[in-house]
Structures are given as structure tokens and as C-alpha cells.
Amino acid sequence: MAPVLQSSQPWVEKYRPKQVKDVAHQDEVVRVLTNTLETANCPHMLFYGPPGTGKTTTALAIAHQLFGPELYKSRVLELNASDDRGINVVRTKIKDFAAVAVGSGQRQGGYPCPPFKIIILDEADSMTEDAQNALRRTMETYSKVTRFFFICNYISRIIEPLASRCAKFRFKPLSEEIMSSRILHICDQEGLNLDSEALSTLSSISQGDLRRAITYLQGAARLFGSSISSKDLISVSGVIPREVVEAFYATCKSGNFDLANKEVNNVIAEGYPVSQMIFQLFNVVVEADDVPDEQKARICKSLAEADKRLVDGADEYLQLLDVASNTMRALCNMPQEFSFET
């Protein structure tokens, strides 16, 4: 028989805060929810914001703190995009869950246990509009006995009538200081050594996404042992080394199309994600001292266009080549208009 693989949780799960007060940087929602723990009441909630900022963590923590381990199963329903949430499923599942009566709302075993149930709809932005519409009625029907927590990355995908029924909280990307202090906490627990340069690198490359930072940290710890340098972190992070971006920029400056084309091919062969390349190129261009604003504007326009097209699924090579061509024409003062287009 095949051996059984032992498993333990990756660090992101291991260091997921269990209590609302431990959620970092999202002060507003923490204040409101701390209040909830005292009054045992809360409105419907909508959490939105970029990945790895604590949305799911917060929702799970408040649910656990309100009901404790015993009642959790009967009082909290967690649905996410991996559960089918077509209209019927949403209706029946929620109905079945909400219809079972709750007790009077007395504290039990040290938990507030308010007289309602919580329904957490994680990744609500991937629900169809129809399903969201169907939810409006459901929310009203059971408003006395349920509280909904909607969680999403993109608030624009939540229909207005749902959003307007909720208290909305935007989860901000974590600031570098907060990020550093969480990371230091983990380093402490895991016995890792991070110098201050490495620490600031880690905070800046994860761009406010704490989950990313923790994953990089764990990756680097496994690969390079307990003393981790800034370089180690960059190598696990997928950030493109500065030299590569600068070499690309230099070929654009050279004015030689074939040279630039060769460099584009090289970037693709090295497997650097073009979306990341565009992002880093943007920084190089904006910070360049020797480029007039008008040229910068022309380049940024083409970066924006390419970024949009990549999101639509366009080919990475062609988009980067187009960016290289536009950048070259701007930097070398070549005409902006094409000569032979009819």
C-alpha cells in the first residue's frame, strides 16, 4: 500500500488570526465588530478589497467568537464560490439553514451567542446576477434571524440592491509597517533571522498582500535556511530582477527594432510574466529623470493599453513587442503617427 503523507498546515493557515482584535490594519471593521461582541448585534456586512488583506479571516473570527466551537456548526453557514450557488441552491440551502429556529440568545459557555445565524458568502463576486437578485428576497424574509456577510475582491460585481443593504468595509492593502510587524512576529515564532533590508524588501514586494508575504517567507525559509536575505526573498517572489527590466529599457532606448525584438523574445523565454514586466517598466519610466513628460505620457498610455489587453487574454509576446515599439518611438522621438496607414 502507498504510504500516507503526513500533513500540516502551511504558514498562511497556521498564522491566521483567530480573534478579531488580532486582525491588523483594518481598524474600522475591527472597532465595529468589537462592539458587536459586546452588544451581540450587528448589521449585514460586506467586506471587499484585494487578496490577502484579512477579509475571510475577519469573518471567520467573528463567527467563532460569537458562537464558540459548540454552536458554530448550527449557527454559521459558510458558502463559497466552490459550492454551487445557482439560484435554486442558494434559495434552498439558505432556507433550510435559516428556517431552523434559534434559541433565546443567552450567553453560553462564555460566548455571546446572539439569537441569529450567520451566513458567510465568500467570493460573492462570482455569483451570477440572478442568484444575487434571488438573495434580496431571502435576506428580507429571514432578516430577523440571519445576518449575511458578503466577501469579495471586486465590489463592482455586487448588485447595488445587495450592497445597499449592508454595512460596507473596504479592506486596505496592508501598510509596510504593519506588514513588517506581522512578519517579525512569525519570524519570532519560527526562529528566523531577517535583517532590516530583507524585511523592507518583503514588505514592498508583497504589495500589501500579507498572504503573499507569508508564503514568500515560508518559501525562502525552506530554501535558504533560517537566515534570509533580501536577495533570497526576491528569488522566490517572481519579481523580475532590476537588471532585466533595465536591459529591456536600454534596448528600447537604442532605437534598434531588431535588438528590442530579441530582448522581448528573451524575456518570454525566461518566463517572466509580462504583466509584471509592464508594472516594473512603469516604475522605471516614471522615475527616469532624462525623459520629458510628454514622452512619459506616451509610454504610459501604451502600458495601460497592453495591461488591459493582457487581462483580456491577449498574447504576451505580441503585447510586449508592441510596448517595446511604442516605448522606442517615444524615447527616440520617432513620429507618433504611422506613415502608411490608409
Place this chain on the structure above:
Amino acid sequence: MLWVDKYRPKTLDRVMVHEEIALNLKKLVAEQDCPHLLFYGPSGSGKKTLIMALLRQILGPSAEKVKVENRNWKIDAGSRTIDLELTTLSSANHVELSPSDAGFQDRYIVQEIIKEMAKNRPIDTKGKKGYKVLILNEVDKLSREAQHSLRRTMEKYSASCRLILCCNSSSKVTEAIQSRCLNIRVNAPSEEEIIEVLEFIGKKEGLQLPSGFAARVAEKSNRSLRRAILSLETCRVQQYPFTSNQAIPPMDWEEYISEIATDILKEQSPKRLFQVRGKVYELLINCIPPQMILKRLLHELLKKLDAELKHEVCHWAAYYEHRMRLGQKAIFHIEAFVAKFMSIYKAFLIATFG
């Protein structure tokens, strides 16, 4: 067995290129709390080889006892049931599949398979629960919905099911998924590394490689190891003993596109456009992906153009390829590019030569 399969290294200790990545992977899985992994890099760079060797490292020899199955899923979607069929490769502790083969219903597959694996967690003699490994290929082709539906699932089942995702372009994988994985870039091997592998294979097969021969094969491979090995084998079939000036045969479809480019450069007219359409259809029927046709055509055309035209032409290639992604019929957009090119090129010829 083809040489690409015959000489695919089976263990992390035996890989010839990407030795550093292999070493790193070994360290990563030495402890049991490894995060989900996302491998990305160009085609033929060696992702799959690394993944299979890694699997072997995690699971031991049992990873090689795989069975191929055509599995059916009946998915209850409230008012109706959806029938899905997909091929899976699996061993006792892992499953591999390409969910994007299920088209726009890919998200159901992703949901079902992970839950199913989580339910059947292996348990050892002491009653401790273990985990399984799920390999998902071509995640860059997964629909947005499928990617979204992976978000919470990847966290929720992280103890029972470790994911290894594989794709060519990580730009097409959503931030939320990237944020949940350790991302591993697998670059295309350099020409020198390719030469090394080719010479190794030559030696194992007992072949005489004339000096510079492996280098020429490597140069034509566009840094794809798979392609280099395939063309070495083709050369072997075509003519052996090798001669130092033996031609390295190009791919059929690439030759065909080079002919199309010549046609376009010779004459720019509606009649020629019509003929080109026929040839493009021919390529599409033979399952050459439309963006590869467009890219190759651009490559051939660029060889023949003045610098100022190059900018203009690459702009339109990027423009029409993007439109092709949004549209439904690839042929329209390839043809639009050809027509655009003809009109630009004709205007250029008139301006230059009158």
C-alpha cells in the same frame, strides 16, 4: 517510445537542466507544510518534467503506478444535472487533470474533484490523516469562474489536498490564485544546456554527432527542449550517419506560413487575399492555434521589412490578436491583419518606388 519520453528524467536527482530548481524543490517538500505551488514558464521548458519528478519525491515509487481513466461526473446544479467527462491520470495519492478541457463548465470539475479528494483522505495505521496531491494543467486556460471558485477551496482544503498548478503564462492566472501559491518560474533552457542534453541523448543512443551539429539543432529549437529533442530524432530518421551540413527540418506548418508570407509580399490584391484565406483555413483545420499562426506570420514578415514599417506592422499584429481573443472566429482577425498589412505595404511600395 519517443526520445522526449524515453529521456525524460524521472527523479529530481537526475534532471540535467534546472538543477537548482530541482534542489530547491527537494528542500521545499522536506517538511510537510509546503504551500500550494504554481509552475509557470514557456512551452517545452521542462515544467512537467519537474512536476512529475517532484511528485515522485513526495510520493515515492507509488507515484509511478498511474492509471488513465475516462471519468464521468454527474453534477447536481439545482434544477438540472450536468454530465461531464474528462480524462484523469491518477495514482493512490494523486490525481492529474486538465480542467480547461471541460470548456466553460471547468469550474464544476474543479469543485467536484477537490471535494472528492478531501473526502477520501488517506489515513495511516495510527489514524493520522494525510494529504493527496492534485495536479492541474493549463490553469491559464481556466475560466475566470473556475479560478474564482478555487480561491476559498484552496484555503479550506489546504490540509487535505495540496495543489500543483501548471501554466505557460502566469499573467493569465488571477492575483488571488497567485497569492495562494508559491510561484515557481521555469525558464527555457539556454542553447548550451540544450546542446548538453542532445549530446547526452546522442551518447546513450550510440550516435556520432558531427561537431556543431547539436548546436545547429539547438539554435533552431527556439529554446524549447522538447522541440530540440524531437528534431534530433527526426534528423536521425531522415539520414544517418549525420553529415555536418545536414538540413534541420523545420516544422511543416512553419514552412507553410513562410510560403504565405512570401505570397503576401509578392502581391497585394483581393485575389491574393482570397488565396491566403484558403491557406490559413488549412492551418486552422490542422489545429494550429490561431495566435501561433499570427505570431509566426509576423515573424516571417518582419524579416523582410524596413525598420519604420516594422513598428507599424507589429502594432497591428498586437491589435488584431487581441481582437481575436475577444471575438469568436479567428479567421476574420487573421485575415484582417493580412489585409491591413497588404494595404500598408502597398502604400509603402508606392511611396518608395512610385
